[in-house]
Amino acid sequence: MRKSNYLFIFLIVFFVNINYLSADQTIVNNDSAKSLIPMGIEFNIDVLNRENIEDIQVKFKVQGRKSFQYEYLDLDNYSNGESLKYFFSTEQSSRYIPPGSKLTYFFEVFFKDGSSYKTEKKEQTFLDSRFKWEKVEGDIVTIYYHGPVSRRAKKMLEACEESVNKISRLLGVEENEKISVMMYNNYSEMFDVVVKKSETQASSLITEGQAFATENVVLVDGGSRSALGVSTHEITHVIVARASKSSYLGVPLWLNEGLAEYGNIEQDQGYERYLEWAIDTGRLFPFSSLNRFPGNPNLTLVAYGQSKSFVEFLINNFPEGSMIKLMDEISDKKSIDDSFISSFGFSLKDLEAQWKEELGISIFDNKDDLSGSSNINKESKGSCSGGAMRFEVSSLLLLIFAYFVKKVMNISKLRQKIRFL
Ligand SMILES: [Zn+2]
Missing domain, CATH: 1.10.390 (Neutral Protease; domain 2)
Known part of the structure; x- marks a missing residue:
């Protein structure tokens, strides 16, 4: 009985320690994205504290498109313990992303001392959120x-x-x-x-x-x-x-x-x-x-x-x-x-x-006189x-x-x- 109690305490100390160590190594607890298509896509990131953070960007690329685009998260309304969210609206034609698209995304955290940290790249297919596919x-x-x-x-x-x-x-x-x-x-x-x-x-x-x-x-x-x-x-x-x-x-x-x-x-x-x-x-x-x-x-x-x-x-x-x-x-x-x-x-x-x-x-x-776009237009009217x-x-x-x-x-x-x- 005693032995197992010791073991229990040892395990608790061990895991608390691991958590402590990983918190030290990285400031990001978790990051994710979810489809709200047809309205847009919501990106989430949990940071352990924001004291030393200057900015956070979410960077993403639609598979097939040439380049990554990035957006800044709003840090002003951050309260400890809550996820930071960025909502990317896809409703305007210039920001449109068809449902079924695959995205690669990651976050970059910029610290006040000039250093930065990138989260691991993740790939995800974004479906129309209104239905269960x-x-x-x-x-x-x-x-x-x-x-x-x-x-x-x-x-x-x-x-x-x-x-x-x-x-x-x-x-x-x-x-x-x-x-x-x-x-x-x-x-x-x-x-x-x-x-x-x-x-x-x-x-x-x-x-x-x-x-x-x-x-x-x-x-x-x-x-x-x-x-x-x-x-x-x-x-x-x-x-x-x-x-x-x-x-x-x-x-x-x-x-x-x-x-x-x-x-x-x-x-x-x-x-x-x-x-x-x-x-x-x-x-x-x-x-x-x-x-x-x-x-x-x-x-x-x-x-x-x-x-x-x-x-x-x-x-x-x-x-x-x-x-x-x-x-x-x-x-x-x-x-x-x-x-x-x-x-x-x-x-x-x-x-x-x-x-x-x-x-x-x-x-x-x-x-041949039907040819040419001007004549096509005339025809169309x-x-x-x-x-x-x-x-x-x-x-x-x-x-x-x-x-x-x-x-x-x-x-x-x-x-x-x-x-x-
Ligand atoms: Zn066609």
């Missing part, structure tokens, strides 16, 4: 879902893995980092986390999916009937970005969207009807003008239809490896024309003529619903891409899907 994981893709939709999530995982493998082979992407797909159950759940392009869009359009190539994240409305098509289209954009490396903005819009439709496992027959209509009425656009898609909904569908058709033509009629070469050339920041000549052996214009020939279009039918469908593409600069937008349109009393970049 589960996940299914494949080799490259992870689908996050919530609620009784695990079967749907597994189907989406299979579809996404299939598309990622197919497009990676096509474009020569050998190593793939993980991609997070956040599967929401309906549009209203997703509304608060998608990037709204403009007021017009926010009020009139429904985004079914959004790809964030830099952050390796795709958001998708899993409740939509075309959820598998949307998710595979979006995830293809992520692979195109990887294939074109730092020159993603150099990938022409028609090529990016045409490839995304090629990667879409539920290809939309509707595009073919629009393509036929455009051929019959001479409304095809020269690809050189399709770095921007027209605002008019019917013509947007033409642009998607012809991009998809042309990309299929290029894949089916040229040696395997041509697309890989094209992506390499674009990655090397060569012009589009030079890139096509060295990878396909023809200029874009020549390839376009061959494609038209295959479709049975006389090149003399081509209304044409017979349809005035300016209501004009989109801003300026956020290209933010490297954030939004696609697959649908709207219930009065035009021709048809329910149509509109996709845009």
Whole structure:
């Protein structure tokens, strides 16, 4: 009995001592971060006392983005024993971080004597805090879902893995980092986390999916009937970005969207009807003008239809490896024309003529006068619903891409899907 009491006292003294020693060695007791997305991210740090502390910074980097950013914690309201918190709001577009992003973060404590101490770097995935997420994981893709939709999530995982493998082979992407797909159950759940392009869009359009190539994240409305098509289209954009490396903005819009439709496992027959209509009425656009898609909904569908058709033509009629070469050339920041000549052996214009020939279009039918962005603009204000469908593409600069937008349109009393970049 006595012996064990001694042992007990010895252990207490021993542990108190350890605590004392570690407190001496470092001033930081604990640090953590938690997602409050869609509002933001909260960083926490416990310091044992703040007497000698001049400042504390939290430094963090979203995986895929180039640099760390830092913020100063407010030390004025510190009271002993309480955690210091820093709330980083993600609600403004310039501070936006898509849910599913992985962050690396650490704190740096600056002391009054000029020295400083860094906490260990931690990595964490930040999910949408409003739901309790589960996940299914494949080799490259992870689908996050919530609620009784695990079967749907597994189907989406299979579809996404299939598309990622197919497009990676096509474009020569050998190593793939993980991609997070956040599967929401309906549009209203997703509304608060998608990037709204403009007021017009926010009020009139429904985004079914959004790809964030830099952050390796795709958001998708899993409740939509075309959820598998949307998710595979979006995830293809992520692979195109990887294939074109730092020159993603150099990938022409028609090529990016045409490839995304090629990667879409539920290809939309509707595009073919629009393509036929455009051929019959001479409304095809020269690809050189399709770095921007027209605002008019019917013509947007033409642009998607012809991009998809042309990309299929290029894949089916040229040696395997041509697309890989094209992506390499674009990655090397060569012009589009030079890139096509060295990878396909023809200029874009020549390839376009061959494609038209295959479709049975006389090149003399081509209304070249439809080309040019000014004419596209004129078209977009044409017979349809005035300016209501004009989109801003300026956020290209933010490297954030939004696609697959649908709207219930009065035009021709048809329910149509509109996709845009
Ligand atoms: Zn797209």
